[in-house]
Amino acid sequence: MSLARRSLMEAAAARFGWRRAYADTTDADGLLxxxxxxxYTEAADHxxxxxxxxxxxxxxxxxxxxVRGRVLADVLYLEGLLVGARNRGLPPELIERLEDAVDHGHEMTVxxxxxxxxxAALHAAS
Incomplete structure (x- = not known):
């Protein structure tokens, strides 16, 4: 199934509060x-x-x-996932990966x- 079609189906499902999970690493890797x-196809035009x-x-x-606004919003969303993972006692490996992603995201916003x-400074100096 194409990414566009899958994205459309997932967007429609998300409107009902449904999200797809990939239980197989092969499926997850394929989506990644x-x-x-x-x-990268879109970035070529950028x-x-x-x-x-x-x-x-x-x-x-x-x-x-x-970009900073979108990254910050996504990092805060990930932070919520991290809190939920901790509160539910999910596996430490998952919590570590989420912690790494949140830390990296905050660094990126900075x-x-x-x-x-x-x-702004360069413009003011010119």
Whole structure:
């Protein structure tokens, strides 16, 4: 099944509060590969568009702000999953992976915030 079709089906299911879980690592790996391929296909266009549009530092800032907002929201969602995993006594390996993802996500939001500040500082200095 294509990623687009699977995404549409999962979006429809999510509206009813349903989510699909993959009990087999082969199925999970297949979905991860599809997600990666789709992201890289889309990313090829991003570099070309960014080169055309980002003429100065302030052109970069709104996009970085958007990314930071999405990352922060996702990290806070992961933090909730982590709390739930701890409260339910789920396996320590899962909790460790979630902790790593949450920590990395928070680090990423800090780096993105620094990038936003850098765009403002560089613009002010010019």
């Amino acid at each position: 590969i599809e997600q990666t391929e789709a992201a 570099a070309q568009l960014a080169t055309a549009k980002n003429g100065d530092v302030l052109h970069v800032q709104p996009c970085v702000l958007d 780096l993105l915030a620094d990038t936003v500040r850098t765009t």
